[in-house]
Amino acid sequence: MDASFFDRRRYPVASAARGYGEWAPTYEETVAVGLDEPLLAKLTSIDWGSVEEAVDLACGTGRTGTWLKAHGVRAVDGVDITPEMLAIAEEKHIYRRLSAGDVAGTELPAGCYQLAVMSLADEHLAELRPANCEAARLLRPGGQFLLLGYHPFFLMNGLVTHFHRADGNAVTIKSYVHQLSDHFRAGSAAGLRLIEFDECVIDEDWLKRKPKWRPYMNWPVSFAMVWQKS
Numbered sequence: 068m069d070a071s072f073f074d075r076r077r078y079p080v081a082s083a084a085r086g087y088g089e090w091a092p093t094y095e096e097t098v099a100v101g102l103d104e105p106l107l108a109k110l111t112s113i114d115w116g117s118v119e120e121a122v123d124l125a126c127g128t129g130r131t132g133t134w135l136k137a138h139g140v141r142a143v144d145g146v147d148i149t150p151e152m153l154a155i156a157e158e159k160h161i162y163r164r165l166s167a168g169d170v171a172g173t174e175l176p177a178g179c180y181q182l183a184v185m186s187l188a189d190e191h192l193a194e195l196r197p198a199n200c201e202a203a204r205l206l207r208p209g210g211q212f213l214l215l216g217y218h219p220f221f222l223m224n225g226l227v228t229h230f231h232r233a234d235g236n237a238v239t240i241k242s243y244v245h246q247l248s249d250h251f252r253a254g255s256a257a258g259l260r261l262i263e264f265d266e267c268v269i270d271e272d273w274l275k276r277k278p279k280w281r282p283y284m285n286w287p288v289s290f291a292m293v294w295q296k297s
Contacts, residue, residue: 070190070242075225078239083191084148086240087127090230091151094128097230099280099288101273103186103215106291107134112263113211113293115139118182122146122205124170124198125188129156131215135184136161144180146173171197177204186215187289190222190242195253203257203296212259212294218266218287219244226283250292259294266290 071080081089090097116139123132126145135143144164147153153165168174170185170192183202192198202212217228222244229239245253254261267273267289274281 068244070222070227070244073223073225073244074227074239076227076229076237076239078229078237080239080241082241083188086230086238087149088151089232089238090240091128091149091155093230094152094155095130098130098187099277100130101267101269101276102217102289103131104134105273106215106265106267106289107131109265110213110263110291110293113182113213120144120180121182121184122173122175122180123162124173124183124185124202126156126162126165127152127187129159129161131184131186132156132161133159135182140182144175146170146175171201173201173205175205178207180205181207181210183210183212184215185213187217189214189216189245189250190228191240192245193243195245195249196256199253199257199259199294202294203259206296208296210296211262212254212296214250214254214292214294216245216250216290216292218289219246220287221283224286247290254292254294259296261292262295263293264291 118140121140121143123145126147132143142163145162146168266287
């Protein structure tokens, strides 16, 4: 469902490629790390140190790739649709290979990875199944797909992903609402089995980094799903 139906702010809307291209220079300074880092730290079904090869879908500036390498993943390949984000990721020298491409059709070889990750990108996909199928294609048998997402609860309360341009004007990035049941159906249709699920709720620790979010105390802000390929 198009998230504009719920959008409270009614900022101008940019496509994901254009929006993240503009946001790239300030992305790491402004993105709420509480969306993904607490969930990554809580996951128990992934043995990071045993992962030889991983693929970071929608890798952006390399935040997730940096976390993976710091936690023992040997080699990480990254794919993103936005050249400006890829340029920043390249400067970090953490990826074995970086390529421009769609998460639903990466052109990477099939069956090569123990782990596929996609973080804070699913809300920009009109359909979930193609990206899930691509993740499944890339995984070895028994491999895992970790999806970290912005919670649909937030989107349905009108708080759509946005950033501020250098002139101070805000821009919304085109987004879609996917219910958690939509994710379950898409993953199952791709031949994946859900083995872990968690949600991140805004609490006092979360607010230490983003105190302006206090009005959203106790709201579920993000979620993590770990899927396994049969």
